[in-house]
Amino acid sequence: MTVAKPTPLSGFPELLPAERFVELRVLDSLRASFELHGFAPVETRAAEPLEQLLRKGEIDKEVYLLRRLQAGQPDADSDPETDSSTLGLHFDLTVPFARYVLENAGRLEFPFRRYQIQKVWRGERPQEGRYREFIQADIDVVARDVLSFHHDVEVARVMAEALSALPVPPLTLQINNRKLIEGYFRGVGAPDPAAVMRVIDKIDKVPAEVILTMLVDEAGLSAEQAERCLALAQIRTPDSSFAARVAELGVSDPLLEEGVAELVAVIEGCSGLATERFSVLADLRIARGLDYYTGTVFETRMTGFESLGSICSGGRYDSLASDGRTSYPGVGISLGVTRMLLPLFSRKKLTASRSVPSAVLVALPDEESRAVSDAVAAQLRANGIATEVAPAAQRYGKQIRYAERRGIPFVWFPAGADYPHEVKDIRTGEQQVADPATWSPPAEDLRPQVVRPEA
Amino acid sequence: MTVAKPTPLSGFPELLPAERFVELRVLDSLRASFELHGFAPVETRAAEPLEQLLRKGEIDKEVYLLRRLQAGQPDADSDPETDSSTLGLHFDLTVPFARYVLENAGRLEFPFRRYQIQKVWRGERPQEGRYREFIQADIDVVARDVLSFHHDVEVARVMAEALSALPVPPLTLQINNRKLIEGYFRGVGAPDPAAVMRVIDKIDKVPAEVILTMLVDEAGLSAEQAERCLALAQIRTPDSSFAARVAELGVSDPLLEEGVAELVAVIEGCSGLATERFSVLADLRIARGLDYYTGTVFETRMTGFESLGSICSGGRYDSLASDGRTSYPGVGISLGVTRMLLPLFSRKKLTASRSVPSAVLVALPDEESRAVSDAVAAQLRANGIATEVAPAAQRYGKQIRYAERRGIPFVWFPAGADYPHEVKDIRTGEQQVADPATWSPPAEDLRPQVVRPEA
Numbered sequence: 001m002t003v004a005k006p007t008p009l010s011g012f013p014e015l016l017p018a019e020r021f022v023e024l025r026v027l028d029s030l031r032a033s034f035e036l037h038g039f040a041p042v043e044t045r046a047a048e049p050l051e052q053l054l055r056k057g058e059i060d061k062e063v064y065l066l067r068r069l070q071a072g073q074p075d076a077d078s079d080p081e082t083d084s085s086t087l088g089l090h091f092d093l094t095v096p097f098a099r100y101v102l103e104n105a106g107r108l109e110f111p112f113r114r115y116q117i118q119k120v121w122r123g124e125r126p127q128e129g130r131y132r133e134f135i136q137a138d139i140d141v142v143a144r145d146v147l148s149f150h151h152d153v154e155v156a157r158v159m160a161e162a163l164s165a166l167p168v169p170p171l172t173l174q175i176n177n178r179k180l181i182e183g184y185f186r187g188v189g190a191p192d193p194a195a196v197m198r199v200i201d202k203i204d205k206v207p208a209e210v211i212l213t214m215l216v217d218e219a220g221l222s223a224e225q226a227e228r229c230l231a232l233a234q235i236r237t238p239d240s241s242f243a244a245r246v247a248e249l250g251v252s253d254p255l256l257e258e259g260v261a262e263l264v265a266v267i268e269g270c271s272g273l274a275t276e277r278f279s280v281l282a283d284l285r286i287a288r289g290l291d292y293y294t295g296t297v298f299e300t301r302m303t304g305f306e307s308l309g310s311i312c313s314g315g316r317y318d319s320l321a322s323d324g325r326t327s328y329p330g331v332g333i334s335l336g337v338t339r340m341l342l343p344l345f346s347r348k349k350l351t352a353s354r355s356v357p358s359a360v361l362v363a364l365p366d367e368e369s370r371a372v373s374d375a376v377a378a379q380l381r382a383n384g385i386a387t388e389v390a391p392a393a394q395r396y397g398k399q400i401r402y403a404e405r406r407g408i409p410f411v412w413f414p415a416g417a418d419y420p421h422e423v424k425d426i427r428t429g430e431q432q433v434a435d436p437a438t439w440s441p442p443a444e445d446l447r448p449q450v451v452r453p454e455a
Numbered sequence: 456m457t458v459a460k461p462t463p464l465s466g467f468p469e470l471l472p473a474e475r476f477v478e479l480r481v482l483d484s485l486r487a488s489f490e491l492h493g494f495a496p497v498e499t500r501a502a503e504p505l506e507q508l509l510r511k512g513e514i515d516k517e518v519y520l521l522r523r524l525q526a527g528q529p530d531a532d533s534d535p536e537t538d539s540s541t542l543g544l545h546f547d548l549t550v551p552f553a554r555y556v557l558e559n560a561g562r563l564e565f566p567f568r569r570y571q572i573q574k575v576w577r578g579e580r581p582q583e584g585r586y587r588e589f590i591q592a593d594i595d596v597v598a599r600d601v602l603s604f605h606h607d608v609e610v611a612r613v614m615a616e617a618l619s620a621l622p623v624p625p626l627t628l629q630i631n632n633r634k635l636i637e638g639y640f641r642g643v644g645a646p647d648p649a650a651v652m653r654v655i656d657k658i659d660k661v662p663a664e665v666i667l668t669m670l671v672d673e674a675g676l677s678a679e680q681a682e683r684c685l686a687l688a689q690i691r692t693p694d695s696s697f698a699a700r701v702a703e704l705g706v707s708d709p710l711l712e713e714g715v716a717e718l719v720a721v722i723e724g725c726s727g728l729a730t731e732r733f734s735v736l737a738d739l740r741i742a743r744g745l746d747y748y749t750g751t752v753f754e755t756r757m758t759g760f761e762s763l764g765s766i767c768s769g770g771r772y773d774s775l776a777s778d779g780r781t782s783y784p785g786v787g788i789s790l791g792v793t794r795m796l797l798p799l800f801s802r803k804k805l806t807a808s809r810s811v812p813s814a815v816l817v818a819l820p821d822e823e824s825r826a827v828s829d830a831v832a833a834q835l836r837a838n839g840i841a842t843e844v845a846p847a848a849q850r851y852g853k854q855i856r857y858a859e860r861r862g863i864p865f866v867w868f869p870a871g872a873d874y875p876h877e878v879k880d881i882r883t884g885e886q887q888v889a890d891p892a893t894w895s896p897p898a899e900d901l902r903p904q905v906v907r908p909e910a
Contacts, residue, residue: 005557005558005778006507006554006557006558007558008558009500009502009504009542012500012501012502013500014498014499014500014555015497015498016559016562016563017495017496017497017569020495020496020497020498021495021496023498024496035812035841036812036836036839036840036841036842037836037841037842037843038811038812038813038841038842038843039812040472040475040476040810040811040812041472041475041476041479042470042472042475043469043470043475043478044469045464045467045468045469045588046467046501046574046576046588047464047467047588049461049464050524052461062523062524062525063523063524064521064522064523064524065521065522065523065524066519066520066521066544067519067520067522068517068518068519068520068578069505069517069518069519069520069543069578070517070578071578087464088524089521099461100469102460102461103460103461103462103463104471107471108471109810109857109860109861111846113811113843114472119501121501123523123524123525123526133500133501133502143846148846148847150825150846151846323460355495355564356493356495356568357490357491357493357494357495357496358493370605381491381492384491385491386490386491386492386493387491387492387493388492388493388568391566391598391603391605391606392603402564405564406564
């Protein structure tokens with residue numbers, strides 16, 4: 001095909017192979033963490049009926065609609081929002097999972113734990129951390145009728161373990177509980193707790209004085225009530241000591257008590273996971289006001305990348321899905337893999353040690369010896385060593401530079417009639433006699449390594 | 456979300472977790488095979504400008520066009536085929552890869568080996584083996600200006616090794632060469648070798664007599680020429696003995712000689728790979744008449760599933776991509792993963808030994824002991840054993856049935872004050888004292904196994 005040099009599509013990021021290695025390593029790590037905890041793999045189709053996608057009433061989501069090129073002229077009178085056959089690309093993994101659960105309810109065992117790692121699409125205006133095509137990694141536990149609270153603790157802990165294994169800047173998992181804040185706001189006497197939540201949601205973006213004014217103007221609070229609500233939102237502790245701080249505020253409400261007890265359980269369930277690179281906070285400003293959570297809520301910030309907002313969010317739904325007769329409560333959390341990794345790639349803070357899987361390039365003395373070099377490569381591969389053979393019998397200096405440009409650490413020189421096999425570490429220049437049946441590189445050279453410049 | 460019970464979308468297959476385990480195992484195996492040979496991972500965006508998608512002139516492809524829901528009313532006068540901003544979902548991985556190579560030519564090292572495993576979409580009428588959304592796994596080697604022939608051998612061998620490792624019915628990789636058949640048809644005196652190829656392409660679907668008539672009527676051959684062309688198409692050998700059979704037909708042409716030499720090299724390059732479950736054939740009927748191949752061509756049949764047609768096809772392009780100044784020749788092969796696996800799933804010929812990753816369910820004596828059971832689970836997971844804790848403190852019989860329904864092979868009973876840890880293989884009933892710090896299941900129980908009923 002002859003084409004003019006193509007240009008990137010804004011919002012549809014693509015990676016060079018070195019970065020793709022890192023992305024695959026991250027996806028492998030997530031999958032291993034999730035499976036270790038018994039979460040089963042699910043993948044759903046990319047397309048859903050539009051009526052399904054819009055069911056949550058999230059009109060702010062810019063859905064991509066699908067139309068077949070040869071399906072005939074579009075009907076000028078048809079309204080895509082009411083045409084039940086219109087398909088759109090999913091914009092998250094929660095809506096398709098809810099549909100999957102209903103569709104397969106008779107074939108699944110509940111409580112059902114699943115992970116799902118897939119691309120999603122949103123036609124939003126692209127910016128750093130906001131893409132039109134991106135990968136999400138979700139875990140959810142869903143039950144029929146009743147989902148025990150301990151699954152909130154489980155989901156927090158599983159994602160915390162998964163996050164703490166990733167090669168990224170320090171992450172902070174911030175946890176709160178909707179019952180806690182709703183109960184508190186009600187206890188303070190707020191006429192519309194949801195309105196308070198919507199204002200508190202802006203706390204990272206506007207100064208405290210403005211929040212106070214908005215609480216009075218938009219949520220109908222007195223100045224004193226506003227102060228008390230703000231005081232709650234300013235509590236954040238790495239352990240369950242938040243409970244004592246809440247108690248000091250002197251508000252009493254049964255829903256508040258329930259929420260405090262739940263949050264204590266989740267925070268204590270994550271104890272022991274804190275490292276220099278990962279921490280857990282009870283953070284009482286987290287509200288996720290626009291979503292339909294009813295208990296535990298999660299957000300996650302990446303140190304140095306706070307402007308991205310939360311890269312990993314979720315919470316408890318009293319009804320993830322319902323078919324009218326049966327309700328399926330759930331708790332889950334969703335990691336924005338692309339949102340987390342792309343800024344690290346573009347700022348050169350994360351890459352791989354080489355652009356090819358090959359640990360060894362087998363040199364080619366002359367074109368007639370290709371079978372010999374192929375046989376050496378086959379021996380190395382049989383021991384799990386990724387190997388390629390030089391594409392052309394250029395002089396050895398050129399073949400070594402071929403390896404250098406790709407970051408391949410070793411070049412193998414096949415034995416001849418009167419000289420043995422030798423392998424050269426082209427980084428150090430060290431060359432030694434070796435047996436292709438038994439030689440292997442140091443473990444750290446076997447596969448491309450994740451490299452974190454400046455980290 | 457409350458929804459009526461949803462129904463499947465025709466052509467958009469979805470798997471239950473057990474089948475998804477098998478699919479993941481197949482994808483992992485392919486990736487490992489490709490990386491072992493130095494192929495680097497590439498993933499391209501799902502969407503391409505429509506003009507790019509239609510560039511090969513493949514109007515038979517039913518492209519899915521994208522439109523943003525809130526992008527305003529569609530312009531009734533706009534023609535999607537000429538509007539350069541119209542996006543469509545890719546229908547294969549070759550077109551996007553050609554675009555990726557041109558876009559990143561300055562940042563890639565050539566010859567560039569890549570594998571790409573992704574979903575593609577085609578709005579075709581669904582039937583067994585034909586889906587609207589499906590996974591393909593491609594490998595290609597692409598060079599700048601000139602690509603040495605030995606890469607044809609390499610690509611054949613890499614895919615042959617990858618296929619022979621898969622848990623599927625016996626596969627036959629059929630290889631031919633366009634130069635061979637074009638040269639032969641020319642040597643026979645065919646006025647239009649391409650027309651002969653289009654007829655020969657139908658050889659699996661219509662009887663030989665009809666092929667002969669069509670060669671006369673549609674390709675302008677004499678009856679004797681038609682017989683000689685058919686004779687070529689009937690040659691298939693598991694080794695390079697096809698060359699002698701071709702020579703016996705007494706046709707002479709320089710392009711034919713070149714094609715025979717190339718096909719001998721590819722077939723000999725794959726020698727040693729034949730097993731009971733995998734074979735390689737020089738098959739001189741393979742033409743892939745509708746594609747733009749210029750040398751080696753590949754197809755693959757699965758025994759017992761011949762009606763699916765070829766599940767893995769490809770070949771050599773003199774120009775995979777070109778920007779007008781520089782041409783990028785390539786050779787590649789593409790496996791239809793979904794097309795291969797779905798019929799096996801739906802006919803119950805392939806599944807996994809369980810529907811969850813968990814090898815162990817830790818039982819729960821009572822709800823107060825959850826922390827104890829969690830601690831046992833954490834110890835097992837630290838040794839890489841996928842483990843879940845019983846969701847509720849039901850009586851042990853119920854907890855064992857919970858494990859049984861999911862196929863979890865072991866149930867762990869945590870130690871109490873006056874009794875030790877014990878683990879039960881619920882398939883045999885055998886129960887033994889065990890230490891959670893050191894116990895591990897037999898290797899075959901560690902992860903879900905691929906199961907092939909009747910195989």
